[in-house]
Amino acid sequence: MFGALQLSFWGAVLVCAVAATVLAVRRHSTPDPAVRAPDPVFWDVFMGSAVALPAILIPTLASPWFGVVLAALGAGAGVAAYRGSPQILAWQERRRQLRLDRPVNTAAQAEHDALLARWSRYELDPASCIDYPAMTDVRLPETSALIRAMKEAEQLRAVPHQGYAPAVVRFGAALAAAERAAGIPAGITAVGH
Structure with a gap:
């Protein structure tokens, strides 16, 4: 034993x-x-x-x-x-890598939320829809690129991924390009309508 x-x-x-x-x-x-x-x-x-x-x-x-x-x-x-x-x-x-990416992803999520709030103004505010119809017209290349970038960022947000932060940056750039193409003055995009 x-x-x-x-x-x-x-x-x-x-x-x-x-x-x-x-x-x-x-x-x-x-x-x-x-x-x-x-x-x-x-x-x-x-x-x-x-x-x-x-x-x-x-x-x-x-x-x-x-x-x-x-x-x-x-x-x-x-x-x-x-x-x-x-x-x-x-x-x-x-x-x-997940531990290292956590602060970057947290900052990207905050930026993503801010961009979605900025975009939702064009979708939900009737005055913005009337003033800037190009922001919801997906036939325009800038708006179409914006929707693709928004979809990509949303898909990558669900899973911790290294590509999420760059996707949020692309979403922000696409939103800014769509706003410029729609003729929205720069001050209005930051403070609201």
């Missing part, structure tokens, strides 16, 4: 140490020479082996077969971690 508990404990320690070491080595050994640094890879291997070797050697003192089982378990964990590490690293990179 005690041997099974010891094997289970050291097996769990070994699997975790090997998997963490392989993942750390894969993260730090990049083909990009500007980012590559051999020192972190050395320390990753050193710390991983400082945990993995005792996890194999200590149970081997109790029974040589434990050492064989743990060595096979460690090799299997290393292969599994090596094969699975690209997906894990890609997942971590996506999460990091």
